Amino acid sequence: MDQTSDISIVRNAVRNLLDCADDFLIMKQSVDALYNVFSRITGVSPAQISVDKDIMLPSGKAISPSAAAHCLLEMKRTAVFLRGIHQAVLQKLNNRADKPVHILYAGTGPYGTLVIPLLHLFTPDRIQVDLLDINPFSLEALQKLIAELQLNDYIGYVFCEDATTFKLSCHYNIVISETMLACLKNEPQVAVMQNIIPQLHPEAIFIPEEISIDAALTNPKMEQDRLLYYEDEPPPFQRIALGNVFTVNKQNLDIARMQKTFEIPDEKDFPVLKLFTTVKVFGDELLSENDSSITLPVNFYDLRKQPAQHIAFWYVQGEKPHIESRVICKPALYQTEIMNSL
Numbered sequence: 001m002d003q004t005s006d007i008s009i010v011r012n013a014v015r016n017l018l019d020c021a022d023d024f025l026i027m028k029q030s031v032d033a034l035y036n037v038f039s040r041i042t043g044v045s046p047a048q049i050s051v052d053k054d055i056m057l058p059s060g061k062a063i064s065p066s067a068a069a070h071c072l073l074e075m076k077r078t079a080v081f082l083r084g085i086h087q088a089v090l091q092k093l094n095n096r097a098d099k100p101v102h103i104l105y106a107g108t109g110p111y112g113t114l115v116i117p118l119l120h121l122f123t124p125d126r127i128q129v130d131l132l133d134i135n136p137f138s139l140e141a142l143q144k145l146i147a148e149l150q151l152n153d154y155i156g157y158v159f160c161e162d163a164t165t166f167k168l169s170c171h172y173n174i175v176i177s178e179t180m181l182a183c184l185k186n187e188p189q190v191a192v193m194q195n196i197i198p199q200l201h202p203e204a205i206f207i208p209e210e211i212s213i214d215a216a217l218t219n220p221k222m223e224q225d226r227l228l229y230y231e232d233e234p235p236p237f238q239r240i241a242l243g244n245v246f247t248v249n250k251q252n253l254d255i256a257r258m259q260k261t262f263e264i265p266d267e268k269d270f271p272v273l274k275l276f277t278t279v280k281v282f283g284d285e286l287l288s289e290n291d292s293s294i295t296l297p298v299n300f301y302d303l304r305k306q307p308a309q310h311i312a313f314w315y316v317q318g319e320k321p322h323i324e325s326r327v328i329c330k331p332a333l334y335q336t337e338i339m340n341s342l
């Protein structure tokens with residue numbers, strides 16, 4: 001395969017991902033096309049998962065090059081991020097007649113999946129990108145890809161650094177970082193946001209713009225039927241919303257605010273407390289439940305095993321970030337406490 005045809009495959013694939021709305025066949029074909037080009041050029045593929053290494057940081061796990069490569073194949077995640085980032089770039093370009101939009105991409109992985117495919121849609125005088133990842137093998141692979149796709153003119157600095165402690169030395173219009181799992185577990189997304197957002201100009205865009213975790217009581221049969229009969233007439237479906245556990249965005253970065261206590265209503269038909277992660281990428285581009293692994297609902301507590309009166313949630317940072325909870329159990333006269341963590 002020559003360079004020109006690789007470049008045209010990437011161009012077609014990104015156009016399709018931006019335009020295909022919810023056509024999952026086109027989405028799948030497009031991420032597969034990108035994956036074929038990117039894995040052949042870099043030599044990094046998800047099949048290598050056993051040979052390369054995660055890096056354990058004080059703020060969470062930086063996943064290995066092949067695991068990071070695998071994220072490309074999560075088609076809706078990739079499509080929605082590319083659409084949101086494309087819109088953010090267009091919005092910033094509107095306000096900057098003659099200057100390029102300056103982007104920091106923190107946590108690129110070996111493919112730079114969330115930015116590399118978009119670059120050919122612009123000229124280098126309109127968009128300039130600095131790259132950052134903690135993993136030198138990911139950066140080495142990415143630089144090979146950039147050279148082969150003739151994208152060197154779009155790239156500025158390449159930093160092999162920890163995004164949770166990195167000091168910005170210039171002004172960025174957009175910073176992008178997707179270093180997360182559902183319920184903000186294990187990976188350092190919150191620590192990256194806490195470090196970078198306060199260093200940005202107030203007008204700068206951080207992507208994703210917002211991550212929220214919500215709690216609801218669910219009925220296991222209704223949840224299962226809803227997935228099984230997806231194509232047919234939808235079966236009756238209901239949840240008891242408890243509310244927002246916490247939200248992380250430009251305004252909310254303080255760990256002390258990432259906590260909430262809910263009173264548990266007496267709803268015997270809805271015994272399973274689930275947590276739902278929603279990622280607002282940019283503008284209207286959202287990932288919600290089951291759209292991707294980063295927004296999979298998580299079963300948190302089963303009231304059939306031990307009824308509860310109140311549940312308090314809070315977020316714990318460190319090597320394994322996670323949500324923790326304290327459950328105040330019934331009967332009230334003999335209140336007991338159960339500590340839970342995800």
Ligand SMILES: C[S@@+](CC[C@H](N)C(=O)[O-])C[C@H]1O[C@@H](n2cnc3c(N)ncnc32)[C@H](O)[C@@H]1O
Nearest residue numbers: 062063068071107108109113133134162163164
């Ligand atoms: C989930 S992968 C995402 C890869 C790619 N951006 C995508 O969305 O497909 C996360 C990437 O961020 C990097 N990473 C995680 N934590 C980091 C940190 N604190 N500093 C720098 N890079 C980090 C990992 O090495 C990995 O390459």
